[in-house]
Amino acid sequence: MLDERTILLVxxxxxxxxxxxxxxxxxxxxxxxxxGPKWMWAAIIVLLNIIGPILYFVIGRRNY
Amino acid sequence: xxxxxxxxxxEWRENxxxxxxxxxxxxxxxxxxTEPLSNYYxxxxxxxxxxxxxxxxxxxxxxxPEQLLVAVMGQFQLIGMLVLVLAYxxxxxxxxxxxxxxxxxxRPLSYVSYFLSKWLMASIVALISVWAxxxxxxxxxxxxxxxxxxxxxxxxxxxxxxWMVLVVTLVLFxxxxxxxxxxxxxFTLAALLILQLIDSLFGxxxxxxxxxxxNYAASFLDIGPDVTALIWTLAISLVCLIGLAALGIxxxxxxxxxxxx
Numbered sequence: 001m002l003d004e005r006t007i008l009l010v011x012x013x014x015x016x017x018x019x020x021x022x023x024x025x026x027x028x029x030x031x032x033x034x035x036g037p038k039w040m041w042a043a044i045i046v047l048l049n050i051i052g053p054i055l056y057f058v059i060g061r062r063n064y
Numbered sequence: 065x066x067x068x069x070x071x072x073x074x075e076w077r078e079n080x081x082x083x084x085x086x087x088x089x090x091x092x093x094x095x096x097x098t099e100p101l102s103n104y105y106x107x108x109x110x111x112x113x114x115x116x117x118x119x120x121x122x123x124x125x126x127x128x129p130e131q132l133l134v135a136v137m138g139q140f141q142l143i144g145m146l147v148l149v150l151a152y153x154x155x156x157x158x159x160x161x162x163x164x165x166x167x168x169x170x171r172p173l174s175y176v177s178y179f180l181s182k183w184l185m186a187s188i189v190a191l192i193s194v195w196a197x198x199x200x201x202x203x204x205x206x207x208x209x210x211x212x213x214x215x216x217x218x219x220x221x222x223x224x225x226x227w228m229v230l231v232v233t234l235v236l237f238x239x240x241x242x243x244x245x246x247x248x249x250x251f252t253l254a255a256l257l258i259l260q261l262i263d264s265l266f267g268x269x270x271x272x273x274x275x276x277x278x279n280y281a282a283s284f285l286d287i288g289p290d291v292t293a294l295i296w297t298l299a300i301s302l303v304c305l306i307g308l309a310a311l312g313i314x315x316x317x318x319x320x321x322x323x324x325x
Contacts, residue, residue, distance in 0.1 A: 009104075009208075013097055020090050023083045050094060057087055058150045 017049055024053035027061065035062045067174050071181035084151055085189055091147055092197030095139040100132050100204040129205045129212045130285040136201040137224060137278060140194065145231055148193075149252050152186050152235045154245035156316055160323045161244065175317040183236050183309060190228045195221060216284050223281035226298065230274055230305055231256070237308045241315035243322065274301040 024045045028034060034041055034056075041060045045052045079085045102109070106124060156179075159165040168178070198221045202212065234255065238248040263275040271293040280289040280297060 006105075009101060009204075013094065013101070016090050016094055016097075020087055020094075023087050023090075027083055050091075053087065054091060054147065057083070058147070061082065 020050065020053045021045055024056045028056065031061065033062060035060050068177040068181055071177050072184060075181050075185035079185055079189060085192070088147060088151060088189055089193040089196045092140065092144055092193040093200045095143060096136050096197035096199075096201030097204050099136045099139060099201060100208050103127050103132060103135075104208040126209060129209045132205045132209065133198070133201060133212060133217070133220065133285060134282045136198065137282060140197065140224070140228075141278060144193070144197070145228075145256065146253070148186075148190055148228070148232060149235050149249050152232065153239055153249035153252070155182050155186065155236060156239040157242055157245045157248050158239075160319070163324075165320070165323045166325055169320050169323060175313050179236065179240065179309065179313045179316050183233060183312075186232045186236060187229050190232045191225055194225055194228050198224075212285060219284040220281050223277060223284060223294075226301055227274070227277035227281070230277070230301055230308075233305050233308045233312070237312040237315070240312040240319065272296040272300050274304050277301060 025042065028038060028041050028045065031038075041056050044060075045056050048055070110122075154161075159168070198217070202217055205212065231252075235248065235252050238251045238255075239245065242248040242251055259275055263273055267273065267276065271290070274297065276297055280294050283289040
């Protein structure tokens, strides 16, 4: 099932997911006052694919 | 004009530094890519989850590429819109709270420039996201299934873009008029939900409504929309957009007293 074609097709998704994760982690490290403990947000960002970084940006960032 | 470009530069920097200009398009691209891809791998996914008994044969018809793009639009209507609303709910209400507003409001500030700079930046991010997402979806559909005629695709995405700009205007209006960001998001989502419900229940009685923009966008991929209805819908949408922006400017001026110092 994991032939070359599949890998090529899914690779962009993987790259985007990792990019999203890195954006969120960089922002978390820079953020002096996130909405909750930093280690918790780091775990959410790394463990939950796609949803984790979005949750952090929307809830954890305290941009309101 | 000078004030506007200065404020726009501020908005640009803000969107760059809080990564909004990166992460929102990435979310839309992911939404656009997953739809064709999961349809393509549906047989394998069914196989892997082992839901079928031995001997059962299902013929899965190949989905039409048009259907896939409409499905991508459905994702944007749900998750995409939620992300945009939540990302921009605080753009004015939040500034009143976190102190940015005190720095701005003590100066002789043109509220037109203030509101429009925010509106322009949010619209740019929304448009980049929608187009990036649709192009990714278009590309994957073309590679895995077959291509939709590009002209139809352009008309589809352009019509849908106007709808997204309208949503962004509504969020900014809510953010200007409400006490805090949470209320603004709640108001926007409730308004969109209720209006869409009304339009889907009774919408057959009228043809001109901004809420029909996504439907008209989708019909470009099919037989094409009724031209007069589309033109009237576009005109009414523009009027709504200008009205909401004007109200937003008025409210952002009136609510400056609610700033926390």
